[in-house]
Amino acid sequence: MNERRKKAIVSVIGKDQVGIIAKVTNVLANRNINILDISQTILQGYFTMMMVIDVTNLKDLESLQQELNELGKSIGVVITVQREEIFQAMHRV
Amino acid sequence: MNFEIQEMLETIRMVRTENLDIRTVTMGINLRDCADSDFDKMKQKIYDKITHYAKDLKPVAEKVAKEYGIPIINKRIAVTPIADLLGNATKEQAVELAKTLDRAALVLGIDFIGGFSALVHKGIAKGDQVLFDALPEALASTERVCASVSVGTTKAGINMDAVRQLGEIIKETAERTKDQSGLGCAKLVVFCNPVEDNPFMAGAFLGSGEGEVVLNVGVSGPGVVLNALKRYPDADLGEVAEIIKKTAFKITRAGELIGREVAKRLGVPFGIMDLSLAPTNAMNDSVAEILEEIGLERVGTHGTIAALALMNDAVKKGGAMASSYVGGLSGAFIPVSEDNGMIRGIEEGALSLSKLEAMTCVCSVGLDMIAITGDAPASTISAMIADEAAIGMINKKTTAVRVIPVPGAKEGDMVEFGGLLGRAPVIGVNPFSSEKLIRRGGHIPAPLQALGN
Numbered sequence: 290m291n292e293r294r295k296k297a298i299v300s301v302i303g304k305d306q307v308g309i310i311a312k313v314t315n316v317l318a319n320r321n322i323n324i325l326d327i328s329q330t331i332l333q334g335y336f337t338m339m340m341v342i343d344v345t346n347l348k349d350l351e352s353l354q355q356e357l358n359e360l361g362k363s364i365g366v367v368i369t370v371q372r373e374e375i376f377q378a379m380h381r382v
Numbered sequence: 383m384n385f386e387i388q389e390m391l392e393t394i395r396m397v398r399t400e401n402l403d404i405r406t407v408t409m410g411i412n413l414r415d416c417a418d419s420d421f422d423k424m425k426q427k428i429y430d431k432i433t434h435y436a437k438d439l440k441p442v443a444e445k446v447a448k449e450y451g452i453p454i455i456n457k458r459i460a461v462t463p464i465a466d467l468l469g470n471a472t473k474e475q476a477v478e479l480a481k482t483l484d485r486a487a488l489v490l491g492i493d494f495i496g497g498f499s500a501l502v503h504k505g506i507a508k509g510d511q512v513l514f515d516a517l518p519e520a521l522a523s524t525e526r527v528c529a530s531v532s533v534g535t536t537k538a539g540i541n542m543d544a545v546r547q548l549g550e551i552i553k554e555t556a557e558r559t560k561d562q563s564g565l566g567c568a569k570l571v572v573f574c575n576p577v578e579d580n581p582f583m584a585g586a587f588l589g590s591g592e593g594e595v596v597l598n599v600g601v602s603g604p605g606v607v608l609n610a611l612k613r614y615p616d617a618d619l620g621e622v623a624e625i626i627k628k629t630a631f632k633i634t635r636a637g638e639l640i641g642r643e644v645a646k647r648l649g650v651p652f653g654i655m656d657l658s659l660a661p662t663n664a665m666n667d668s669v670a671e672i673l674e675e676i677g678l679e680r681v682g683t684h685g686t687i688a689a690l691a692l693m694n695d696a697v698k699k700g701g702a703m704a705s706s707y708v709g710g711l712s713g714a715f716i717p718v719s720e721d722n723g724m725i726r727g728i729e730e731g732a733l734s735l736s737k738l739e740a741m742t743c744v745c746s747v748g749l750d751m752i753a754i755t756g757d758a759p760a761s762t763i764s765a766m767i768a769d770e771a772a773i774g775m776i777n778k779k780t781t782a783v784r785v786i787p788v789p790g791a792k793e794g795d796m797v798e799f800g801g802l803l804g805r806a807p808v809i810g811v812n813p814f815s816s817e818k819l820i821r822r823g824g825h826i827p828a829p830l831q832a833l834g835n
Binding site for chain 2: 298300302328330332337339341350351354369370371372373374375376377378379380381
């Protein structure tokens, strides 16, 4: 159990524009965070992206949240980072 | 990917726009080992024990909330009923102890600490009487201390001598806090069939069957249920129940995950999940509006009880499927001052005190956060308590009374309590007297329902 990977979900919702994925992945790469899965779509005109990232070795989720929040504000999208278990609990039995 | 984008969006939407939150993580702390014949020593032990166990409650809860992206609104503490420790104390000492609890809460950054309580459903012991005598002053001179009293149970019947005293205590508390519209009374709950693991204030205390320390969690989400129903305006009532059930399931799962994580990081056992739909004054976070969405023009009209019964039961079914550790009150709360829809119902004349009483037959708790006219006699308040206790006793459920006789207020006035406690339109009480019933005193015997063995 303890050796299982810890995952978090990054969600990006907002107006579509050039370079959103690049900017977000850049932040992750700088922190040496691996992206496990990525999926994007346009929902009702909004750019919607979900990323599963590996946070097993990440000590400080909060500072990542902060950096991505700020990035989100600067490019006009909403970025959230949440531990994956919350989605597991709510949507899987 | 393990999840559909739609599922992820649903979780995010529930938090961001529908007010899904963990309403409270409440740490129960047993104080019985703090008993000491030297009052000052006892006081110190109590302060030390609370501030030791709960020192990380607030920071840990806040960190977990951030990581999982679900807000935890309140961090609270519930302790052993204080009357159990007051057998040798004086009234002044009891007040001092309330102030000690208040200080501990302040230091920990906790908004409410519950357990200034007595269980007197069968009889009033020395410590209980000391607590009764101290209650008005204790509630008037502290900010964060919540009190509760058990006056009846299905097994024991109703202690009408205690009910009589509480009418007077409520009046005196209101009088002592009249410059705040009787706010002291908002921190006192009178119960029939109280539960020992309730995480919600003001009625939380750590029952005698509980362990040394435990973390109980209260989740909520009227806004989430309301929005789910709005997506199906034409569903029949069976489908409505199904939608509420599914929503309650998801809310409960999220709550249990977070509650267990907080408990784990604090190194204390996880107790129960209390899945109660508890409204707030936030926009669309109203239980009354759910009932109206089900199909009432205004809450309080004919059909209100049916809609509430359906909702309350569906919430329980969803919660029970989601977690094996559902406890506390688990149902729906209908506090008037904290629910914009209830307030509107009263203002527009759709909702009355009698209808509120009837509603308490089919949902958790009872007459909650109701402002009544300041000239209501103590015996009338006692009689209201007796009525609610009788409903609870006969129906084997928890009922409670938290009413505020607002000094100087007339029917139709609006009083502001501020913050979480909200605002309430003042309701008039029945002008006919119940004095003789209350003056008789004694004990209403346990009902036939008590003989289940």
